[in-house]
Every structure is written in C-alpha cells, then in structure tokens.
Amino acid sequence: MTGWPDRLGRMGVLACAVGGLAVVVAALPWLRGDDPARSVLRARLEDRDPDPAALAAVRSELHLADNPVQGAADWLTDAARGEFGTSWVTGEPVRDLLLTAAGVSTSLAGAASAVAVVVGLALAAPVVWALSGECRSPGRCTRGVRVAGAVVAALSEVALAAALLTLVAVRWRLAPVAGWFGPSYMLLPALALGVPSGGLFARLVGTAADAIAGETWVRTWRAAGCGRITLTVAIVRRAVTAAVPQVAALFMGLLGGAVVVEEMFAVPGLGRLSLHAALAQDLPVLQGCVLTLVLAGTAAGASGIAAQRVLLGPAGAAAALAPAGPARPRRPHRRTPLPVAAVLTAPILAGLLRDPHGVRLERRLSGPSWAYPLGTDPVGRDVLARFGHGAVLTIGTAAAVTAVGLIVGLVVGLRGSAARVGVVDIVNALPFVLVGLVLAAVLGPGLLCAAISAALVACVPIAIHTRSLATEVRASGYHQAAVLAGAGAGWILRRHLLPAVTGPVLAYALTRVPSTALAIAALGFLGLGLGHDTPEWGAELAAAIDYLERAPTLVTAPVLGLVLLGVLAGSAPVELGRRTAL
C-alpha cells in the first residue's frame, strides 16, 4: 500500500499534468505556427486567398486574441465557465456538439464496458478455476487460456471492427451496418470496443490471480476443506481488487479504440467528432473533445482507486494486503511467435516480388484466382502485392519508430527523476489515437504525425521497463560497492547500468514492434497516417471498407495481417508496470 505522502505527490503530478495538458490544448490554435484567423478561413473556404479584411472580420467575429498566452488564458477562463466557443467550420456552439456526442459516447462506453467485464471474467474464470484446484503447475494448466486472453487483448479494434462489419452486418445481416438510430446499432460497436478491453481485463485478473494463489490464506482455506467454487469466487474477488486500479488504463484503451470504432460504424460520438475536427483543422471542437476525454479518463482512474478501496475494505486501510502483482513480467507463450511470424512472412515475401502499382481497370474487384491469389482492388491492382509492400511500410515504420523509442526510452528511463517519471506515467495513460489527433491538428496528418505519436507512445513502456531495471541495479550491492569504490556517474553508467539494461530492454523493444505496427495501421485507417493510395495496411483497410458490399473479400488481407500482428503483440510480456497517474 502506498503511503499518504506518496499518493498526495502523485495527485500533485496528475494535477500538474492535467493543467499542463489544458494549457497545451488551449494554445493549440497558436501552436501551428501561423495565424489562427488564417486557419479558420482555410477551414471554412478551401483554396481562397485570405485577404486582410477577411482575416480581421474572422478575428473580431471569434474574439481571437493576438498572442497565444492571452488566447490560452481566455480559452481556459471560458472553459472553466463551460463555454468552449463555436466551431470554426459550422459556427455551431462547441458545447452543444460536445453534449450530444458525449451522450452517444457514454452509452457506447457503458455497453462496451459490460462486454469487457463479461468477456474478461469468462476468459479469466478457467485460469482461476485451475488455480483454485490442486494443480501442481498452474502455469501449464492455464497456458491455453492465457494465450487466448493475451491475443484477445492485443486484437486491434480496427481489425475486429472490420471483421464484425464484414461477417455479422454484411454477410449474415444480423445487425445494422452503420449509424446510430437505436439500441440494435449499439451491438457491433460495443463488441468491437469491449472485446479487446475484456482480453486486457482477463490478462490483469489472470496475472493477479496467479500471484494470489500463492498467498497463505489460499492454502489455509484449502486445508480447512473449503469448496472449490467458494475458493474460486474468493480469488476472483481478490484479483479484481488488483485489476481495478488499472481501470483507467482500460478506459483509456476504450477511448483510443472509440475513435476507430465510431469512425468505422459512423457512430456520432466524441471520438468521431474529434477525428473530424482534427482532419478539418476545426480546433475549438478538438480542444473541447480532448479536454472532455482527458477529464473522463481522470475520473475513471479516480473511481477505480475508490472502487479498490471499497473492495479491499478494512484490509486495505490497515495495509494488511499488498496489491497483488507478479514480481516479473512473463510471456504467456514462448513458442507462439515463431509459427505466427512464419505465416505472416510467407505472403509478405510473395507480395514483395509482385508489382503493387499496376492498374488494370478491366480486372477491378475480382476475387481470388491463380493470377491474383488475393484478388484485385477497386482499380485492379494486385492485393497480394499491396499486402507485401504495405507490410514493409507498416512494420518497417514500426521498427524505425521502436528504434527511436528505444533510445528515448533508455535515456528517460536511466536518467528519470521523479518529475519526468510522473510525466511518463501520464503519457502512458494517453491513447496514441488522442496523441495522433492533437499532432495531426498541429503538424497536419501524414507519416511524420503517425510516426511521432507512435514513437511517443512506444517509448513509454520502454522507459518504464528501463526504469525498473535501472532501479534494480541502483538498489544492488554492487552498485553501492562501486560508489564506495569511488566510481563516478559516467563509470557507473558505462560499466554497471548499460550492461545490465541494454540487452533486456532491446529484447523487450523487439516484442513491442507488432503493437506499434498496429498503432500505425490504426492511425493510417483514420487518415492520420500515410496519405491516400499508399499500400499501408490501415489505409488499405479504410479503402476496402468503402467496397464492403461489393467485394467483401477485399478486407480479408489487411484484417488477417492485423490479427496476426495482434497475436504477435499478444505474446509479448504483459506490462504490469503500466500504471495510471493516480
């Protein structure tokens, strides 16, 4: 249990971070480096040369301040009063847009959370059941379930949503395709959002249960002849208390996924609103959305802590129970990655040998054949070739991004002071889509934007991993001995920290490449990544979705690629180092 001062310190960090984020958000219109009035005109009327009179008119109409400090201060005071200005594009009050969208998003999030809890408990129950029995090596009994949970957790919302859309809505016609006109429209988006979160929840509960099964009370209860069902329920209850503080991470995962899923199913929620605001450079709307999303995430985190208090009861207050968690991250399955990587590599290599740009309109949208094993796209290009070349773009960018993340993560993790560590915790809680949205608003969408936001998010777990390894070294006897032998900071870094940290962190970074590739694909799908017509998997999927009714097989290649990437990402060690700001 952390002490009060520690918790107050973390709250302070959180307050600073939310405040800092609010200032960044408030200053967004000025961060782009040009006149906000010019941006407004560009947002409203494309390709019109802004004359000074029009600019002045816009400035007086929207009460735009001349400098960022004044502007940010104005925006913050207005926001505190619940005034978020008007949309630069439509002129509607942002507050009304936010309220409507927040209503939609809240009901979607509620449905998705229910799905997540059901899926999570369903996946975790067999693990706990095995643990509550007399199983000699629980690791072996539960491996299959563990892998399933990990894979479900790493399933990309993009791939899942596309698969649900293709099969359930288009092929079987069991649910509406898109829109938001009644409860039946909630089914597919809630599944697409909730299932991956359920997998993460199951993973958290499963790992916690693993540690809990070794606690003395379990042995005592078992020796006292306690029934297996009673024991299972007790372990689940105790494991949920360990997983509940992570609820903010789960919620942030939902938020990140929400943008993708709302876009895919045309749900008019906050995620879609912020995406379209970012793409249209409609900054007041984006500002409002980001602030709402971050505040919602913070509230979720706080309620998670409160819920843990209630669940732990007096045991928590007396600090009698330490929050359960494994000492070391473990791989759910060591052998999964190799065959999956092989299955993924074969079509990529085959595709790389073919021409991804040859347009043959007479063969457009043809199904699989000997000449075109995966069919052709809407302009008759070879889907297999585009799959292979897209892999180089998607996974190659991910590898480059991970390399950058590795360096940044090592530097931050090794030299991390408390303040920087707090910032790392905050960034860790931010979904990459949100970062991508803000960056797209500042830099404009493109590869750079996708790469930076993926790198920013990718370096965080690496920094956390580095930090925990470095802390281990700094607490070791040989570190103390070196200090007392007169070693300076440089010597300790060269001879003790780097040799201990580099190898494991490099291996860890490699296991993070697939999930970074998924992030880049998601950004590409949203139009925040590589431009139109590149074979990047996310962009390919977005293009294929438009032809869902006429050529449902078109989505197969990118979806399968993303699912296999998800399996690879799922076999990476679980990050229980991932923690929220509170």
Add this chain to the structure above:
Amino acid sequence: MTLLTATGVTKRYPSARRHPFGRRPVRTVLDAVDLAVSAGERLGIVGGSGAGKSTLLRLLLAVEAPDTGEVRFRGRPVRPARPGRLGWFRREVQFVAQDPYASLSPRMTVRDIIGEPLHCLRVPGDRPRRIDELLRAVRLDPALASRLPSALSGGQRQRVALARALAPRPAVLVADEPISALDAPVRVAILDLLREVTVAEGSALVLVAHDLAAVRRACTRVMVLDQGRVVESGPVDQVFHAPRSAVARDLIEAIPRLPGEVAR
C-alpha cells in the same frame, strides 16, 4: 595517530504518517555517538538489530550526513558529496559489504572488480601486478582473475570483495557483517584473513557485527551500541570478561556453546 573520528553524531529518520495531515513521528537512530579509530587499531562495533550499527557505518562512509555532530578523517571534515570531491576520502577508507553474493557485479570478471577502485580512484602503479598481489594476499589463485563471480563460492567471493577494498591501500577498512552470509568454517577463515591482511597492509579495521565472538576473534577494541547509544566500550578482553552493561552480557550469553562448555 587518530584517523577516523565521529563526534556527537545524531541521526533521526521520519517514520510513516498516521493520517494525511498529521505530524511525522521521528525516530532517533543514533544519539550523540562518539568514536575514534587510530592507525593500526581494530575496532569492533556490536549491538542487536536496530541498534544503529548500519546507520553509523553509512555516516562513517559519507553515504549520509549526520543531523548533528560531524565525521572527520585526519582532522578533515567528511560529508556526502559528488564522487570527484570525495576521491581523497575513498582512497583512505574502503568498504567490505555484508553479502558477497550481491556486492560483486555478475557481469564483471574478478580482475575488473578488483581493478574498479584502482581505475576510479586513479591509483598510480602497475595495475595487473597489483591485482595479482591482492589475489595472493587474500589467498586466491591468480588464475581466478578471469572468472565471473558466478563461478566462485561464497567464501571466494568475500575474498574478492576484500581484495577490492584493499586495492587502493586504504588507511581504514570498514566491514559490515562480512561473515553473516557465509558458512561457519568459512567465517573463521575470513575473520582470520581480515585480521591478518589489515596487519600486513597496516590498515585500521572497523568491523560491524551482531556477534561478539566474531569481534573477539578479529578486533582489539569493542564498542557496544544499544538503541543508538554507546553503552560500553573498551579492550575486547575487558568487555568480554567483565561486561558492565546488560546488553554486552546478553550478547555474551548469546554466543552458542556446546553442552558442558563453561562460560569464559
């Protein structure tokens, strides 16, 4: 000649707050302790758990600063500082840690471990020859120099740690329970080695132990700590035969004896 002195050092640590806005209760770990180590002397510091032995060592090694009082070496005040500014002190006062399994880097060879202080403190001289000489001084085969600590036994590891501490020819060697992680026969060997090498190298020894028998074997003088205060100090034989404090009597009682053996 007096080398290392502590005069009236006091150290307090705040303990956990009971409620969020309450005052932090303060625990006094060391209370006005005086200590002086002269050249060639071997001082044992004994006391039960929580007596303040390890805290006193941290102050003596300039890892932490005392709240009041001061630590001096050859009359020069010593306080925690950047490694570069403490080089002179580290050359004179070296340390042997408690746990030889933790105090040697698993990634460095014996040669590199012993050479670390020579390199970091820029000790002049022929390093490979000095390392060979040190290995022989602690009765280790010089052929072990290229091994990693994982290939060594506990006793061998502690000899390596001792060789590392002796490398810069320190005037004072400080050892924190150097035998508590070892087996009984190895303990005696390490204690005897500590005594012999400090005599041979002309270093003073400060040996912390919770075991009075260990101190008796290796030291000339003993200081008994209890709850942060010095309750007794004097030549080892005097304290052993005529203990004046209850703590010292308890510590003597605690030395395990075979049945029929009479208390000495």
